[in-house]
């Protein structure tokens with residue numbers, strides 16, 4: 001029982017208390033995840049259950065993979081058939097097994113945000129809504145929140161809705177959206193758990209089957225579960241009550257996505273007799289980092305309250321550095337220089353992270369790291385699978401596998417161009433709806449040349465389907481790319497990006513080869529939430545604070561600690577104390593990712609849109625204990641002056657910095673104005689219109705064809721950024 005020896009007494013208690021409900025409530029770095037992993041192995045090694053009888057929920061796919069590896073290492077063998085993954089992945093698996101009971105066919109697709117909006121928008125138009133006043137993403141957000149709370153359309157009560165929003169039509173639109181999803185045999189992310197929970201609620205026999213087969217339930221990062229996740233867990237655990245949840249209320253940072261920290265409190269009520277184990281020794285961080293994090297979070301009210309003491313022996317460790325700099329360029333340079341120095345001293349880059357509040361902040365660092373040839377990866381976001389050519393190819397594959405997948409079919413109908421533009425699509429849609437057939441079956445909608453082109457395409461899909469069946473997905477993809485004209489289109493494309501796109505498609509083939517079935521692959525594509533493709537190798541990690549939960553690094557840079565950026569403007573303006581407290585928890589998460597050193601920085605002026613804005617150091621900096629912090633940098637004098645004479649400071653910078661309200665907006669402006677003009681063919685990003693390609697470029701004026709806009713737009717180059 002080697003593995004038990006690696007635990008302290010409290011951890012061991014948490015691992016060995018196997019029967020009945022257990023809540024492990026403990027601060028950052030106290031070994032919660034280690035407890036959960038060890039518990040899993042312990043259950044198997046003591047033969048209390050087979051691998052398939054334990055269900056373990058992790059927060060990310062990456063965490064699931066790590067847990068799988070750790071369990072394999074402990075057991076000394078690979079284990080298959082585990083119910084181990086994110087809520088989404090587990091929900092999808094459960095739903096596939098019982099699709100019919102949820103009104104779906106087993107091959108249903110999982111839609112991404114783009115597809116969701118594509119489906120919702122026409123419904124809103126039909127309902128006569130002005131999409132400028134009621135933007136589809138806002139309604140989508142509301143629907144998601146309902147789903148987070150386990151509310152199907154019929155469960156939504158008037159109290160959950162307000163009549164001002166979307167002219168009081170939100171509930172009805174939610175219902176028609178769900179109908180449309182079912183009619184194209186698809187679900188969205190929120191549905192995975194919603195349907196899975198409904199399934200267990202409405203089918204006692206299915207629930208009983210799971211009660212028989214799943215004996216133990218383990219949940220990591222419990223503080224960030226939402227209501228529907230909670231309901232799902234509660235249903236599954238009802239019978240045997242062997243559920244162990246680990247969490248830290250101080251790290252609850254997803255309330256904006258529907259997470260409810262109250263689930264922790266509810267646990268003891270819903271599972272009477274639950275045992276609560278607290279872990280207090282932090283094995284991750286040095287004493288100054290811990291003290292700084294503890295002091296910071298003590299400013300929050302309404303905490304469950306936990307003690308945290310250093311669990312590591314040895315030297316005291318470096319103080320937390322707080323560095324003031326002139327502007328964001330200087331900040332990026334400082335971070336780059338320090339990383340260079342760490343590298344020269346022989347430190348691994350994989351042990352370095354830059355954690356930002358808003359994703360637009362990464363760009364400044366990316367540029368610096370590229371310029372100095374420091375390898376890095378941006379963690380988070382579906383980067384590879386988000387690229388247009390990959391999405392096109394995946395849509396071809398989807399429409400091949402599932403003849404009724406209209407959304408996929410629509411996406412590639414006229415890519416490459418085959419004369420099947422908007423007018424043709426409209427006619428196809430009408431006919432398909434009238435006859436109750438998929439788009440691909442609406443052949444008689446079109447006549448003449450367009451009709452021929454359409455018939456050719458449909459015949460192509462029939463052929464590719466045959467190849468898929470006979471030769472498997474990889475050959476099928478190759479045939480699609482050759483015969484559809486897609487590769488030819490890229491080969492003729494003279495833009496600098498085209499060769500890279502062909503490379504991406506090859507890479508897609510390599511990814512596909514790792515899967516036995518196309519269906520397995522498509523599920524994977526829908527579920528990969530992190531950008532893992534370039535995860536290997538010795539690289540600096542760049543990510544948002546939200547994405548860093550559960551991870552640890554020797555060195556952590558925490559740039560942009562300025563009021564208005566962190567805490568962000570929205571929290572300062574409208575959120576009241578609650579929103580500010582969530583920002584503070586995020587700062588706590590950031591600090592506690594560091595093992596050896598944490599470097600906080602702030603700048604005196606930051607560039608936004610068209611100009612420079614003065615910035616104040618974050619209030620969180622003032623909440624760090626002076627004796628654990630070392631201040632330095634070019635704005636230190638200003639800072640001291642500001643602290644001793646606030647009135648003078650305020651008169652120099654009369655109003656606080658105003659930042660864009662939208663979460664994570666990319667920084668636009670400044671750079672392009674100075675840099676070389678953007679070339680024709682370049683891919684760019686615009687905050688409102690999304691991704692597009694430059695068609696004309698003259699001086700600072702551009703004509704851009706955006707992927708989601710019908711007509712090309714003419715605009716000033718500083719409004720877009722290279723993508």
Ligand code: ATP
Nearest residue numbers: 006007008027028029030031032033034283284550
């Ligand atoms: P977070 O709240 O950030 O998710 P956590 O509570 O899950 O943190 P872990 O990631 O499990 O903490 O552990 C933090 C670090 O401490 C890891 O490197 C882990 O290997 C180490 N650790 C945990 N328990 C012990 C122990 N008993 N002895 C030595 N090291 C330990």
Ligand code: MG
Nearest residue numbers: 032033034550
């Ligand atoms: Mg953890």
